[in-house]
Amino acid sequence: MSDRILTMSRAGREALDWEMERRPEIFCMGEDVFKFGGIFGTMDGFGAKYGPERVISTPISETGFIGMAVGAAMAGMHPVVDLAYIDFIGVCYNVLLNTASKTHYMSGGAVKVPMTLLIGTGGGYNNAAQHSQCLHATVAHIPGAKVVYPSNAYDAKGMLHTALRDENFVIFLTHKGTAGVGWMGTPIRTTLSEVPIEPYTVPFGKVRICRAGTDVTITGLGMSVHEALKAADALEKDGISAEVVDLRSLSPLDRDGILESVAKTGRLVVTDEDYLSFGVSGEVIATVVERDLSALRKPPIRVTTPDIPIPFSRPLEQAILPLAGRIAEAARRLMA
Amino acid sequence: MSDRILTMSRAGREALDWEMERRPEIFCMGEDVFKFGGIFGTMDGFGAKYGPERVISTPISETGFIGMAVGAAMAGMHPVVDLAYIDFIGVCYNVLLNTASKTHYMSGGAVKVPMTLLIGTGGGYNNAAQHSQCLHATVAHIPGAKVVYPSNAYDAKGMLHTALRDENFVIFLTHKGTAGVGWMGTPIRTTLSEVPIEPYTVPFGKVRICRAGTDVTITGLGMSVHEALKAADALEKDGISAEVVDLRSLSPLDRDGILESVAKTGRLVVTDEDYLSFGVSGEVIATVVERDLSALRKPPIRVTTPDIPIPFSRPLEQAILPLAGRIAEAARRLMA
Amino acid sequence: MSELTDELRRGFWEVMTLSRAFDDAMIALYWEGKLPIFQFGAGPLPGELHCSNGAEPVGAGVCAALSPDDMITADHRPHHVAVARGVDLNRMAAELLGKKPGLSQGKGGHMHIYDPAVNFASSGIIAEGLGPAAGMALARRLQKRPGVAVAFIGEGAANQGAFHEVCNMVGLWKLPVIVVVQDNEWGVSTAKSESTAVERNADRASAYAMAGEWVGTNDPDDIYLAAVRAVARARAGEGGTILELKTARLTGHFMGDQQAYIPEQMKQVDPLPLYRAKLIRDGVMTAEEADAIEARAKERMARAMQFAKDAPYPDPREAFDHVFAGEAA
Amino acid sequence: MSELTDELRRGFWEVMTLSRAFDDAMIALYWEGKLPIFQFGAGPLPGELHCSNGAEPVGAGVCAALSPDDMITADHRPHHVAVARGVDLNRMAAELLGKKPGLSQGKGGHMHIYDPAVNFASSGIIAEGLGPAAGMALARRLQKRPGVAVAFIGEGAANQGAFHEVCNMVGLWKLPVIVVVQDNEWGVSTAKSESTAVERNADRASAYAMAGEWVGTNDPDDIYLAAVRAVARARAGEGGTILELKTARLTGHFMGDQQAYIPEQMKQVDPLPLYRAKLIRDGVMTAEEADAIEARAKERMARAMQFAKDAPYPDPREAFDHVFAGEAA
């Protein structure tokens, strides 16, 4: 069957639809999911197709309904919960930190919590400090939660199939800017991919080499993958060959995959739209040097959002985002 | 005036008492603080001394009362809030993440939120997965919050004075095992220090060299400082000179101070009782190598709690804690 | 203060028309750069924009019952309250455009309106303002200064845990706090009946030893009188009130919301023409006076918008200021 | 099932004495290694220990009204509910001691009791079990299987936001959920009157379109009958109940709590001797029979304790198992 070019939104929707058609234990929950189909349209039209029993719009009670999802999972269902923006984790963080992620372990394996939590991340569209955060490091720091983060349509579909078949609590992140939903404008070219109609899985814990290169490794995730790809285009014109590594999965993290690329290039730029400190960027660097200190020929460079709340005003926000220009500039410094 | 050897608990109490006597804007809030004086006795006897207006026992409503503290701070008070265990941040995380830490920035500096949040961290006493976490990386990842973490009585008093005079939201962490409160047993020798009776401040953002050494740098914070010191004692017998660096402050983080020690020793063991990934340990390593890749002669080693929920059973918990034995063993590997 | 004088009522009209002028001007600007392809991040007014059209009576009626000492927290839909409270209009407009003279020097945007000069704050996480409002009231009690705190939330926010925690402490400690539940029937696409187990949040007051009042008219006169009663109770040390006000959300959840989910029988009524007709009927003002007041409001807003448009953007380096107090400019 | 038969009442006595035997045995063991210097982490039973002495009527009465299909979540003080529900006694004892045959293979400890065989779960964050209980009820509805879910919380937990959020959804969706509020008058050192704006949480039910019932006797007969009514409503599709039960906390918040804060007039009464006397008075059992039942309970507990003591600890390497399902043993 011929493949189609899809947005992440449509690709993810296809995976969820396929699984829901076949597996009665899957149901959807979240604010406005019945009428609006979820923040990224992952459940678009599901209200009409599956009815209000399986596509449940909730009150604005995140601790309550995500807590309910955990209980439903314990009782044999597989809830798919939409939390809209990751900025809202603050009102329900206990459910993620202490309930969904730890029940399996605390029960010595006696109880399972198969559930998928869809969350949107990121800024870049002037939505200010409380609606633009990434915070993926905050959720990835939770033991017992799997955290994945596709950056393109092919991975979105395959990783969502994987998540829906996983017996664990999976936090499924999508950067708002990558999803290809209307309100974020036209989709970014590099998020679109050929997506097979048939279901397929993409395994968790494997980086994806988006673009092969020999001079410098640029790691990214979510939106920063696309900024890295833009930077790589620019670098190519300067004769610099950048390898762009999409982490795709934070828990588990493909540490070997990261090292493999850096061992080849000897130079590392770590990009991340999350805050700089105590996050992904430090972890990637530590992963490399604790395994092979000689892999790096130059000190690695981090290009991230600094440790400041996201400002509203466009020139301020643009100044702090880890955009392609800053990434390319870092790579050039490493080549100098 | 002659100095006394105090526990962290008594030293912290002295600072708070001194400031409260003089500054009517300071008041205390938290569960059971009126009768019990706070999780670490920081407010011990304050109920009787200052009365229920200034020492307010609250319902079990953390979002509510920490949110109230933010409002009180915005209105000119300096609340000192006791959250007991950091495991409970999940039910009030939004107040930390989006309210207390971001209001100053989001108001363009027009509004200040001077408040001090006291939180206990850590395990080692078989209190299982929901009462033994450190999670200091989770709060340190929040921009706009200062996060400090004394490990001994001298610093506890001096840093609490500093916190109480700071105009910002300060998260003041204490590892339960270091505080010297009864229910955690006899105090650890290295947490006790001579504490001047007079008030003094210890600045944020400066590491403290607890023990000078030349062969290997061991960084730690909270409890892991004391495990590192124990390890250093053992290493000394093997003829290995370990320098123990107490980070003391996560936001701001004394990156120069870390590098200075590593530049001298050329070897780095990073200890941390928080979970391994996306936390402090990666940040410390990244800080070193992004500044000076040649500072390290050997790959750094992390000795942390692994990415698993804390098990209850003693042999299980002991197996996963970053104890002195594991630290010393790591240092020996670096010297081999 | 508690009488419905003609002057007061003309004031309501003035405040409501100014608020409407503010929103209408912002809506017009919002679409610049966003057509034909809609995109939050484009144009001179980027980001989400939650307008208050239809809710003006709430801001006008409640704020008129307050004194300068009193304190307000509002939510993601703050304009009508801010305008009624007397937040600096020029600087608020400039803030929405992300300009340097904005209230937050461009760092906040429309959900984060802070004007300490009139004790006004707002923020964007649902129910987030409740705790701070109660804490402001507590602070005043400790400082032995007068002051009632008012938290403005939506009916959707009343199902968030913070509502329960804060109301319980308000009742327990008899704090002078008024929780204004603005029932515009919708939380995004979710009708109140789809989100709330009971018909009225005001009835929940009994769960907190608070007073509960409900006003179903979206008329500033009625809202004002109910607010005056709530304020009087608060000042008298009788504690807090859950004041639920039926109101309207005429322009959707945010700009871009087509509201296709609203059934015909739930279409909402614009309170402004109704109130205008009422005041004319009551002889409080003539049609000409009403129009003049409205025209002045529009002019004032036009000037504010001009101020905002003419103002410079902050320098990109300023992004790094104000992370901590006492450090950078 | 809803009649108070003699057999049922003897069963209450049996369950209550077994629960008491469990706690008393654990308390005795708890102090081993913790004297003269008290320390949470020392001895064969380390960590915090929250005992149920005084709350046995709640477990006995409510659980007798449930069927095996029904589901339970309990809190940090779970023993009385677990024993009444029929959680495997040997494996629960072993779990408290951190042993390999424990319900959670030693990973959970006393606050984290999971026994899927009898649909029982508990955890240690206040009010954390409410959402899961409601979700279990929702799951059964979706699965078209019968089942009422019961969340056991303390009166202190009723002021946590989760209470509000979950009760609202239970009322909104008419879920078969019973929220059992165990009012033992204290949350740690804080009296109910110091934490709760209203006298009874059962009265808060009207804020959620739930039924509210209050039982003030700490007597399993009364508790049972109220629970039967709540279960009947739930099974009939009439929705949830907030069932508030006055009970007692005889051994402090946790072991080590001296309870010096409890004034003389608030000293609590042990429900066991009262119920024993009542059953004898009612001719349900003789004193000898009562003693025999109690003796059997103690014996059974002694065997469970022996099982737990004899059992091996898990191998340290097992700490790394069970982080994720489908990966390690």
Ligand SMILES: Cc1ncc(C[n+]2csc(CCOP(=O)(O)OP(=O)(O)O)c2C)c(N)n1
């Ligand atoms: C904790 C949280 N959850 C979800 C959102 C997203 N959100 C923003 S406004 C809104 C609807 C609010 O409804 P209501 O309180 O009735 O206010 P209205 O928009 O009707 O004025 C939602 C769900 C949020 N900002 N914060």
Ligand SMILES: Cc1ncc(C[n+]2csc(CCOP(=O)(O)OP(=O)(O)O)c2C)c(N)n1
């Ligand atoms: C969210 C949260 N806050 C605080 C605590 C600490 N804590 C444990 S039990 C308890 C008191 C609970 O009181 P109540 O609900 O009445 O139950 P009881 O102990 O009386 O059985 C507190 C405050 C916690 N575990 N979780």
Ligand SMILES: [Mg+2]
């Ligand atoms: Mg609304």
Ligand SMILES: [Mg+2]
């Ligand atoms: Mg209690």
